Amino acid sequence: MSLGRRSRQGQEAMWVETASLRTSGGHPFYERLNKILDTGEFDGFAANACKPFYSKTGRPGLAPGIYFRLLMVGYFEGIDSEWGIAWRVADSLALRRFLGIELHDSTPDHTTISRTRRLIDVETHRTVFGWVLKLLAEQGLMKGNTVSIDGTTLEANAALRSIVHRGTGEAYNDFLKKLAAESGIETPTREQLAKLDRKRARKGSNDEWKSPEDPDSRIVKMKDGRTHLAHKAEHAVDLETGAVVAVVLHSATAGDTQTVLKTLCQAGENICAVAVDKPTSGVSADGPVELVLDKGYHSNEVLRTPKEWNVRSYCSEPDRGRRRWSGKEAEQESVYGNRRRIRGERGKGLLRQRGEKVERSFAHIYETGAMRRTHLRRHPNILKRLLIHAAAFNLGLLMRGIAGGGTPRQVQERAQALAFTLRLLQILCAEPDPCEIMAGKQRAA
Numbered sequence: 001m002s003l004g005r006r007s008r009q010g011q012e013a014m015w016v017e018t019a020s021l022r023t024s025g026g027h028p029f030y031e032r033l034n035k036i037l038d039t040g041e042f043d044g045f046a047a048n049a050c051k052p053f054y055s056k057t058g059r060p061g062l063a064p065g066i067y068f069r070l071l072m073v074g075y076f077e078g079i080d081s082e083w084g085i086a087w088r089v090a091d092s093l094a095l096r097r098f099l100g101i102e103l104h105d106s107t108p109d110h111t112t113i114s115r116t117r118r119l120i121d122v123e124t125h126r127t128v129f130g131w132v133l134k135l136l137a138e139q140g141l142m143k144g145n146t147v148s149i150d151g152t153t154l155e156a157n158a159a160l161r162s163i164v165h166r167g168t169g170e171a172y173n174d175f176l177k178k179l180a181a182e183s184g185i186e187t188p189t190r191e192q193l194a195k196l197d198r199k200r201a202r203k204g205s206n207d208e209w210k211s212p213e214d215p216d217s218r219i220v221k222m223k224d225g226r227t228h229l230a231h232k233a234e235h236a237v238d239l240e241t242g243a244v245v246a247v248v249l250h251s252a253t254a255g256d257t258q259t260v261l262k263t264l265c266q267a268g269e270n271i272c273a274v275a276v277d278k279p280t281s282g283v284s285a286d287g288p289v290e291l292v293l294d295k296g297y298h299s300n301e302v303l304r305t306p307k308e309w310n311v312r313s314y315c316s317e318p319d320r321g322r323r324r325w326s327g328k329e330a331e332q333e334s335v336y337g338n339r340r341r342i343r344g345e346r347g348k349g350l351l352r353q354r355g356e357k358v359e360r361s362f363a364h365i366y367e368t369g370a371m372r373r374t375h376l377r378r379h380p381n382i383l384k385r386l387l388i389h390a391a392a393f394n395l396g397l398l399m400r401g402i403a404g405g406g407t408p409r410q411v412q413e414r415a416q417a418l419a420f421t422l423r424l425l426q427i428l429c430a431e432p433d434p435c436e437i438m439a440g441k442q443r444a445a
Contacts, residue, residue, distance in 0.1 A: 029076075029408040030098035033399060040135055042068075049127050053119050062108050062116045066099050068128055068388060070113055073098070075392035076407050080370035082117075083110040122380050125387045129247070130273055132391040136243050137274045137281035141397055143240045144271035144284040148292040148354040149263050150237075152362050153252055154382070155373040156217035156229040163209045163219070163229075172209065206253055214377040218252040231374065233386060234259055235361050236267035239292060239350060242357045243397055244365075244390045245270050249383045257299040264291065264306070290314065292354045300331035303338050313338045314347045364396070365389050368407070 037043070043065035050064040073095060074085045089095045090107040101107055136142040163172050173193070180188040204219045204227060211217050217229040232254060236246035246267035250259045268287035275285040291306050295316035306313050315338055325332040341347045366372040369389055376382045396406025 026097040027094040027408055029399065029403050029405070030094060032403050033395065034098060036135070036395070036398065036402075037065075037069075040131075042131070045131055046128065049124050050120055053121070053124070061119075062112050064120070066101070066108070067113065067116045067120075069099050070108065071385060071388040072392040072395070074385075075365070075369045075389045076396075078368050078370045080373065081110075081375040082113045086110040086113060117381065117384055120384070122383055122387075125384045129387045129391045130270055132394050133243070133245065133270060133274050134278055134281075136241070136394055136398060137278045137283050139398060139401075140282070141241045141394075142238055142243045142245065142274065142281075142283060144238055144245060144274070144288055146239045146290040146292065146350065147245060147264070147267050147271075147288040148237050148239050148350075148358050149234060149260055149267070149297070150294060150354070150358045150362075151232050151234040151250070151256060151259065152366065153220060153222060153230045154233055154366065154371065155222065156211070156214050156231055157373065157375050157377060158211040158214040158217055158229045160219070160227065160229060162211060162213060164212050166208055166210050216251070216377075216379045220252045231379070231382060232259070233366075234263045235358060235390075236263050237358045237361055239353045239357055241397065242360065243394050244361050247383070247386050247390045249379050249386060256296045257302050260293065260297050260302055261305055264288070264311075286310075290350070292350045294354065300328065300335065303334040304331050307334045307337070312341065314342050314350050316342065316351060361390075361393060364393050364406070369393070 043063070046064035046068055054061055070085055070089065073079070073089065074082075077085075077088055079085050079088055086107065086109050089099065089101075096103070096107065099107075133142060161172065164170060165172075165175060176193045177188060180193060185192060206218050209219065211229050214229065217231060219227065220230045221227050222230065230252040232250040232252045234248045234250060235244055236248075237243070238245050246263055248259070248263045248266050250262075271284060271287050274281070275283040279285075288311060290312050291314065293302070293313065293315040295318045298315050298317055303313050303315060313334070317335075317339055342351065365386075369392075371386065371389055374382050374385075376385060393406075400406045
């Protein structure tokens with residue numbers, strides 16, 4: 001056989017037989033996920049939910065079932081942008097099969113994905129998220145009795161140097177040059193501008209400055225110490241199963257005590273909707289009855305309001321010293337009741353689960369799911385992506401019991417570990433050859 005050589009790229013053939021093209025059997029993870037979605041008639045549900053947004057005339061648009069699967073691919077493959085999703089789908093035969101796109105058909109480009117996202121509203125994305133919750137409830141993976149809420153910051157896709165003054169529209173760099181001229185520096189260098197900015201008070205005030213590209217973002221200090229434009233995402237997680245029951249996007253400067261009740265209401269609506277639609281699933285028909293929080297949420301209002309809603313709170317209490325309760329009998333009762341509960345065995349156990357399961361949802365959706373920095377702008381667009389990411393995370397809980405992993409990479413690593421273990425057992429359990437034993441004895445003699 002002669003040595004093969006790489007042929008030079010010449011003129012492409014005008015016609016290619018599809019029967020001669022290489023086909024794929026599909027990825028085991030996506031094949032099983034498709035069976036779950038097909039069993040629940042996901043494509044028909046998505047088509048009915050998105051029907052008002054499609055016209056009866058014009059060229060065919062992106063099918064809703066394919067669009068939502070594309071966003072799920074972003075979570076499962078850890079792709080941060082719609083451009084990356086489009087490239088990955090075009091490059092993978094397994095993902096073509098998952099989406100139901102034939103070899104002779106072209107895959108959606110990123111402009112088609114973006115336009116479809118802008119076309120479909122937030123409520124429809126939230127409806128798809130609720131459909132996945134009902135699927136989990138059927139499998140016993142959602143209860144809704146005990147809910148924990150926590151938030152995290154997401155880096156915005158906007159640069160600080162692009163901010164402008166809210167009143168005048170003046171760029172930040174031009175503003176500094178004007179200050180330098182007033183102080184006697186006609187042609188300031190970058191170092192002089194930085195020194196002048198460092199000494200100025202309220203230099204990063206959100207009341208004075210905004211991003212023209214992403215007005216919903218706010219200037220905040222990230223956990224790693226950097227100052228950046230950011231958003232705040234808050235999760236409500238079912239502590240019994242680890243499922244995310246609500247995702248809400250807030251302003252990055254909104255305090256935890258200002259946002260938690262809105263997130264709790266959204267979680268209650270989602271849980272009650274599942275209980276009404278699936279009455280035999282065991283989901284709490286009255287919404288959550290227990291709320292678990294960290295000490296950043298501890299305040300009189302946060303503890304008093306859930307008590308009025310018949311929700312028991314388990315909130316870590318910071319050391320505030322001796323407090324005065326004159327005229328605040330209801331708040332005092334709520335705070336003392338919460339303190340008594342968190343000191344019990346159940347309260348300590350729930351607080352430990354909060355740190356485990358809520359942080360796990362952050363790690364999967366924002367770190368391995370590549371959403372820590374958002375490549376979308378404005379809250380409605382970002383929330384659409386977050387809702388489908390959270391839905392894919394919940395589907396991962398279901399896939400762990402079926403395929404052994406919540407993502408394709410986990411399934412592959414589990415299969416490799418199993419193959420290595422079987423090979424190791426085969427080597428350890430193999431009987432020695434008698435001829436080799438005799439040869440060894442003769443060499444030793």
